[in-house]
Amino acid sequence: MNKGISYEEYLEKYGSLTYTNVGTSMMPLLKQGRDLFTVTKKGEKRCKRGDVVLYKKGGKYVLHRIVKVREHDYVIMGDNCVSKETGIRDIDIIGVMTEYKRNGKLHSVTDKGCRVYSYIMSHTPAVRGAAKKAALKLKRVVKR
Amino acid sequence: MKLNKEFLIHKTDKETVLVPTGNAAFSGVVRGNKTLGAILELLTKETTKEKIISALKERFDAPEDKIEEDVAKALSELSKIGALDE
Numbered sequence: 391m392n393k394g395i396s397y398e399e400y401l402e403k404y405g406s407l408t409y410t411n412v413g414t415s416m417m418p419l420l421k422q423g424r425d426l427f428t429v430t431k432k433g434e435k436r437c438k439r440g441d442v443v444l445y446k447k448g449g450k451y452v453l454h455r456i457v458k459v460r461e462h463d464y465v466i467m468g469d470n471c472v473s474k475e476t477g478i479r480d481i482d483i484i485g486v487m488t489e490y491k492r493n494g495k496l497h498s499v500t501d502k503g504c505r506v507y508s509y510i511m512s513h514t515p516a517v518r519g520a521a522k523k524a525a526l527k528l529k530r531v532v533k534r
Numbered sequence: 535m536k537l538n539k540e541f542l543i544h545k546t547d548k549e550t551v552l553v554p555t556g557n558a559a560f561s562g563v564v565r566g567n568k569t570l571g572a573i574l575e576l577l578t579k580e581t582t583k584e585k586i587i588s589a590l591k592e593r594f595d596a597p598e599d600k601i602e603e604d605v606a607k608a609l610s611e612l613s614k615i616g617a618l619d620e
Contacts, residue, residue: 400563404565407563408544408551408553408563409553409563410542410553410554410555410556411556412556413556422555422556422557423540423555423556423557424542424555426542426544426553428544491542491544
């Protein structure tokens with residue numbers, strides 16, 4: 391049991407962390423209560439577009455995908471989110487997802503299917519965001 | 535007894551990890567060896583302490599009292615974190 395240690399300390403001690411996500415921001419890749427993800431400690435190298443990273447923002451831990459690599463920071467967005475987050479620096483990133491267990495099946499992020507999915511997700515943030523916003527608007531109109 | 539559905543098992547070559555979902559009150563990670571992995575697998579179906587001990591005795595070449603001790607300890611720890619439906 392590892393009570394009372396932070397994710398950072400855990401990764402420092404063991405090198406990798408398998409955990410579960412909370413919320414729907416990484417749907418359909420990760421579903422709360424069903425799926426698991428494994429992150430390994432971030433090294434010196436910068437992350438790549440498409441990487442799913444665990445980072446700390448405002449005291450909270452977030453697992454989202456990098457959609458743009460900039461000189462001093464990253465632009466990050468959850469696969470099921472409408473807006474992007476900016477200003478996430480290398481220092482904020484604790485770990486990088488290496489594999490995930492979806493519906494009981496283990497996948498490596500280097501699997502071909504995962505790479506294709508990652509490419510689509512990281513190259514279409516604007517389209518996805520707009521589509522999601524439109525869908526939410528439509529839902530509100532239908533409800534009235 | 536059975537493993538609470540808000541806990542997920544993850545096995546690697548080296549170890550077994552038990553992870554709570556966001557709905558569980560416990561928010562840590564339980565890391566264990568093959569014995570814990572076997573106990574957790576058995577707990578995915580309704581079982582008893584006696585049945586677990588019996589299954590492990592068949593599977594592992596270890597002294598009986600050591601297996602009994604390990605099972606009792608594991609069940610006690612799992613119960614403490616709310617991972618068991620008893």
